[in-house]
Amino acid sequence: MGWTVDGFLRSLENATALERLQDLIAELRDALGVAHIVYHWVSADGQQYGCGTYGRDWCIRYVVENYLRIDPVILGCFNRFHPVDWNQLDWSSKAARAFRDDAIAHGVGNQGFSIPVRGPGGQFALFTLSDNADDAAWADFTHDHQRDLILIAHFFNQKALDLAQGRREEPSKPLSPREVDALTFLAMGYGRGQVAEMLRISEHTLRAYIESARFKLGAQNTIHAITKAITDGRIVVGGARRRAMGAWPGLQPSDVERPEPEHDAAARTAAE
Amino acid sequence: MLRYVYADDLHRFPRLADQMFRHRAAQFHDRLGWEVSVDGAGHERDEYDDKNPLYVIWQTADGGHGGSMRFLPTTGDTMVNDHFRHLAGAEIRSPLIWECTRFCLAPGAEGRVAAALMVACGELMRGFSLEHMIGVFDARMVRIYGRIGAAPEVLGRQGCGRGMIAVGLWSYAAADRGRVFARAELDPIVSEAWFRQGFGRPIEAPAAMAG
Structure with missing residues (x-):
């Protein structure tokens, strides 16, 4: 049976441990045929959770170089709530260009699409896809998948929050x-x-x-x-x-x- | 022209921002008598202005504020869910629904401004795959929205007279796009360019091109 968004969301819903999210994000990456997918959430009280397919080398380098400070994706998406194609970000500074070169050298890809996720109480997370593609192909891809990716990003965030808070059962959100x-x-x-x-x-x-x-x-x-x-x-x-x-x-x-x-x-x- | 500006970028447009908050005070406090707070600078602001909302602002030919509205995603904290759930009939939460509040027109604004703001509302829905906007607005605006070609479906009303508040839903499919653009006296190509400018590279100081 082929991969479907519905099927993927069902697997996501059935996940009972955070570790499972790592498998699912890799599965999603393969299904969509992109280079990488990463989910990252930082809460107001400093709790952090992330998972994704970036190579270990790149993750270490990102921390060591303190790229969080200059990463245009973080700067451009933080506290926003519309999906962002990396081409829309400001890569004009020398530091940003050097960062991008380094990212490409580490296999991140030359294109990216990030979906900021806002939860109650100011919770913020980022769901990102990256790939190697020309601008036109990438624009087509993100256009075709935007709606699905917005839904996937938000369901993923819900699941991560539920699991990180140590709750086995999903908190019941009352229906009106x-x-x-x-x-x-x-x-x-x-x-x-x-x-x-x-x-x-x-x-x-x-x-x-x-x-x-x-x-x-x-x-x-x-x-x-x-x-x-x-x-x-x-x-x-x-x-x-x-x-x-x-x-x-x-x-x-x-x-x-x-x-x-x-x-x-x-x-x-x-x-x- | 239409500017799409997040709260944390408002400092790039000090004049627009100052006028927007003043005009909000004039409309919601002075004219409609809503229970809103106006600070020492004459600005009407509430807790949702602190949640980094997205503002859509109509900038007049001379660079001033002609009208504006404010957007927040319903997956986060919103005015409708916090205060007007009883009017909405449900707690509305979906990544495909944003909230639209503080629809404001500058005193003496041209007739096309309301329509231009509704153009922006439609562009946001189209651009970001949204299915609906849920809004809190002056109940008497319903007639005006209808005339523009973007009638919301009113879910509930509260209060009376000029103080009456309504909660309503807009859906992109239900809007008469052609009519909204005609009323706004706008070419879709121009609107697209403004949208690109708003969500593309950082916006520079007010450009020469203006509405």
């Missing part, structure tokens, strides 16, 4: 009532248009709720989000099916509309 409603109706077999109508929102807004729920659940697509929500007991899909009368046992249409505290919604859903 709207997200529960949206996933529940989808799980019941309603189409997006119908669900949007029932919740009295547009399909675009429904997509935003699904998108947000998907991220919280660490799911790679809508189907997976629904499956995971059911498995985790966050939504319960029982008796009422699509064509059943009365929409949902015990639920009035007015219940669906009413925003309520999340624990109430969870208790209610669990009780059904």
